[in-house]
Amino acid sequence: MSILIDExxxxxxxxxxxxxxxxAKQMKEYGTNIVAGVHPGKGGxxxxxxxxxxTAKDAAxxxxxxxxxxxxxxxxxxxxxxxxxxxxxxLVVAVTxxxxxxxxxxxVIELNELxxxxxxxxxxxxxxxxxxxxxxxxxxxxxxxxxxxxxRSGTLTYEVVNQLTLAGYGQSTAIGMGGDPVVGMKYDxxxxxxxxxxxxxxxxxxxxxxxxxxxxxxxxxxxxxSKPVVGYIVGRSAPPGKRxxxxxxxxxxxxxxxxxxxxxxxxKGIPVADTVxxxxxxxxxxxxxxx
Amino acid sequence: xxxxxxxxxxxxxxxGIPVPDGIMVxxxxxxxxxxxxxxxxxxxxxxxxxxxxGKAGGVKLAGTPAEAYMAAESILGMDIKSxxxxxxxxxxxxxxxxxxxxxxxxxxxxxxxxMMASASGGVDIEKVAAETPDQIxxxxxxPERGLRSFEARQIAFLLFPDxxxxxxxxxxxxxxxxxxxxxxxxxxxxxxxxxxxxGSIIALDAKIVLDDNAMFKHPFMEEMRLPTPxxxxxxxxxxxxxxxxxxxxxxxxxxxxxxxxxxxxxIIKHLGGTPANFLxxxxxxxxxxxxxxxxxxxxDSNVKAVFINVxxxxxxxxxxxxxxxxALQEIRTDIPPLxxxxxxxxxxxxxxxxxxxxxxxxxxxxxGAREAIRLAGEGGCS
Numbered sequence: 281m282s283i284l285i286d287e288x289x290x291x292x293x294x295x296x297x298x299x300x301x302x303x304a305k306q307m308k309e310y311g312t313n314i315v316a317g318v319h320p321g322k323g324g325x326x327x328x329x330x331x332x333x334x335t336a337k338d339a340a341x342x343x344x345x346x347x348x349x350x351x352x353x354x355x356x357x358x359x360x361x362x363x364x365x366x367x368x369x370x371l372v373v374a375v376t377x378x379x380x381x382x383x384x385x386x387x388v389i390e391l392n393e394l395x396x397x398x399x400x401x402x403x404x405x406x407x408x409x410x411x412x413x414x415x416x417x418x419x420x421x422x423x424x425x426x427x428x429x430x431x432r433s434g435t436l437t438y439e440v441v442n443q444l445t446l447a448g449y450g451q452s453t454a455i456g457m458g459g460d461p462v463v464g465m466k467y468d469x470x471x472x473x474x475x476x477x478x479x480x481x482x483x484x485x486x487x488x489x490x491x492x493x494x495x496x497x498x499x500x501x502x503x504x505x506s507k508p509v510v511g512y513i514v515g516r517s518a519p520p521g522k523r524x525x526x527x528x529x530x531x532x533x534x535x536x537x538x539x540x541x542x543x544x545x546x547x548k549g550i551p552v553a554d555t556v557x558x559x560x561x562x563x564x565x566x567x568x569x570x571x
Numbered sequence: 572x573x574x575x576x577x578x579x580x581x582x583x584x585x586x587g588i589p590v591p592d593g594i595m596v597x598x599x600x601x602x603x604x605x606x607x608x609x610x611x612x613x614x615x616x617x618x619x620x621x622x623x624x625g626k627a628g629g630v631k632l633a634g635t636p637a638e639a640y641m642a643a644e645s646i647l648g649m650d651i652k653s654x655x656x657x658x659x660x661x662x663x664x665x666x667x668x669x670x671x672x673x674x675x676x677x678x679x680x681x682x683x684x685x686m687m688a689s690a691s692g693g694v695d696i697e698k699v700a701a702e703t704p705d706q707i708x709x710x711x712x713x714p715e716r717g718l719r720s721f722e723a724r725q726i727a728f729l730l731f732p733d734x735x736x737x738x739x740x741x742x743x744x745x746x747x748x749x750x751x752x753x754x755x756x757x758x759x760x761x762x763x764x765x766x767x768x769x770g771s772i773i774a775l776d777a778k779i780v781l782d783d784n785a786m787f788k789h790p791f792m793e794e795m796r797l798p799t800p801x802x803x804x805x806x807x808x809x810x811x812x813x814x815x816x817x818x819x820x821x822x823x824x825x826x827x828x829x830x831x832x833x834x835x836x837x838i839i840k841h842l843g844g845t846p847a848n849f850l851x852x853x854x855x856x857x858x859x860x861x862x863x864x865x866x867x868x869x870x871d872s873n874v875k876a877v878f879i880n881v882x883x884x885x886x887x888x889x890x891x892x893x894x895x896x897x898a899l900q901e902i903r904t905d906i907p908p909l910x911x912x913x914x915x916x917x918x919x920x921x922x923x924x925x926x927x928x929x930x931x932x933x934x935x936x937x938x939g940a941r942e943a944i945r946l947a948g949e950g951g952c953s
Contacts, residue, residue, distance in 0.1 A: 355787060380755055380785035381677055386714045388682045404884075418884035418916055433830025438884045438915065439936065459829070460784075461757070462682045488830055491679045514833040517840040518849070519818055538837075555838055557937060 282408035282453045283428070283473040283480070284371060284397070285347065289412050292316040292345035292369070294336060294360050295376075296327055300351030303375075303416050304328055307349075310413040315343040318363075336360070340367035347371040349405065349414050354378035357401065358387050365396035373414050374400035374458070384462040391464065398464025404434040404456035417454070425450015427563060428474040430467055431486035432459050432493070436514060439556055440486055447560045449567065452480040459488075467497030468504075475505050482508045482566055484559060485550075487541060489515030492534040494541045498548040508566040511545045511552040512559050513538045572781045575618040577660045578795050579759075579777035586750040588743055588761075589773045593662035602643030605661035606636040612664040615642040619654035620799075622695065627651045632664055654799060665773070670763035671730050672696050673744060674778075675712070675751045684712040684751065686744060688726045693763035718748035731766070739772040740764070754792065755785030804867070811863040812853055820845025821947045823868035823877040823907070825861075827852050827886045835880045838937060844944035847874045861894030862901055869904055878943035879911045880936055888913045888921030896928045908946040912939035 405415010617629030670693030
């Protein structure tokens with residue numbers, strides 16, 4: 281098992297420009313079951329062996345995808361996400377960076393009504409190693425195994441995963457949930473899925489400064505998650521003057537610094553690593569000498 | 572992008588929110604003539620993108636144009652939280668009967684805009700939130716429907732029992748939402764929203780933070796950008812696809828990806844060193860980008876060693892290596908000692924390119940950080 285995606289997941293790729301086309305090829309080579317592409321004006325063509333349609337609706341009618349991955353440029357990306365959801369995609373993965381926050385806020389309401397799950401935007405996507413990769417993660421560093429990984433970052437996720445893999449701890453599913461203020465699924469959504477996944481034995485959450493998602497995750501873990509969770513928070517050396525207005529913290533009543541998050545997680549009983557190497561140690565202590 | 576008070580007040584005015592009829596000036600002489608135009612007394616206010624101006628002495632009352640001149644002279648050039656005062660707003664002084672707070676921002680947890688309001692305005696609202704959270708009222712806003720009249724009234728009557736004042740405040744709240752939505756803000760704030768002695772309600776201060784992701788929808792807003800010297804460097808970096816923040820340490824960092832860049836700074840600090848900057852070169856790694864990044868690091872005279880940390884995912888290690896070699900050949904100035912950590916996609920090829928050029932690349936991040944700290948400690952003789 282794994283969460284959200286596996287080798288059977290039928291995937292459509294929206295936005296087949298330079299990046300979208302490149303990553304579609306990479307995904308296909310990894311083994312992802314890509315059934316269609318969507319690019320206005322390229323309908324009727326074949327790219328990397330899959331048929332391309334002008335609209336998500338056409339693609340859905342002909343190929344019945346369950347998931348869509350969005351590479352559409354920022355000004356049009358929110359609309360593309362809605363197009364996928366309205367065409368029946370159960371999961372949308374939005375890689376696109378730079379979508380206006382208010383537009384995201386508007387579309388998450390409709391996604392909830394449609395029952396569509398959203399990963400991202402501004403995210404590297406997700407991967408269930410040896411099964412399927414949806415997004416831009418470098419497949420080579422992942423190995424199948426018992427560790428779930430959920431992170432707000434891209435390359436830092438790769439760093440963490442690489443060290444886990446080198447130490448012999450493979451991953452069930454790894455997710456970059458996206459770095460924007462408004463994203464679809466958050467830590468607690470993924471943690472809930474990991475809790476129910478038989479393959480996952482432990483979850484690593486990788487967080488950073490800004491917002492209070494990590495605190496929400498810690499509270500959720502304490503209340504709902506029986507599996508061991510290990511945390512890692514970056515940005516302890518970030519200058520405080522560079523923070524945005526504290527208005528977000530007024531709402532949540534919590535502080536968005538790295539220190540505040542580390543303290544909060546430890547208070548809720550979640551061990552927090554100071555370095556990437558320590559993540560591997562903490563995982564090792566909890567999974568036993570599996571490697 | 573943060574706007575200064577005079578810019579935010581101008582936008583508020585355009586959306587129909589009552590604001591004082593002030594004048595922005597950049598010299599003491601202009602402040603004097605502004606005070607002559609406006610009926611005295613006036614308030615002379617430093618325009619900086621930081622809170623706590625009043626406490627820092629950046630806001631002064633002036634009873635005559637001559638006093639306005641003196642106030643301006645003393646405030647211009649001041650340093651307020653490391654922002655240098657270059658502009659002033661001269662506003663007519665008013666008699667205040669009560670100070671309130673109204674703001675709208677995005678609630679990341681609810682994924683919705685939310686309006687916040689309090690009868691405890693005119694002070695640091697974070698402090699109110701921390702000490703007396705029950706004095707702040709919240710109203711979620713459906714961004715498709717917008718703030719509705721009855722929602723604004725519900726909050727307004729909590730601040731003002733008097734009907735006339737409550738309706739005036741509710742009208743301001745509706746216009747504040749129009750502004751938030753209209754300019755794609757991530758924060759709009761009126762603190763204080765003042766009740767004057769004649770019973771009118773007016774925005775005496777104004778704060779707007781625009782969503783950088785939405786600037787493509789409002790190209791004219793870009794002209795409102797008033798960067799500070801350090802921001803100029805950051806903006807210049809941004810125009811080359813680099814994300815840069817200068818710090819005060821001595822180890823220059825060049826990293827691909829924001830999360831990994833923060834982790835790199837953290838590990839340097841964890842091991843006893845001090846990072847000189849945050850620098851994310853992003854996903855693609857053209858030689859030009861690496862050259863610009865290298866130039867940025869070299870331009871900081873505090874930098875005694877450079878740590879380049881690249882995890883090749885989509886970024887290919889051989890591309891970074893090629894760019895780096897080109898950068899080292901192109902940059903004529905003395906370059907501090909370098910430590911390079913390269914791993915991931917095409918790492919063998921990247922390491923070979925570097926070693927042909929006489930540079931040894933490491934594969935481990937901690938080892939790289941340790942080596943950079945050692946080199947910085949040696950005083951930068953390569």
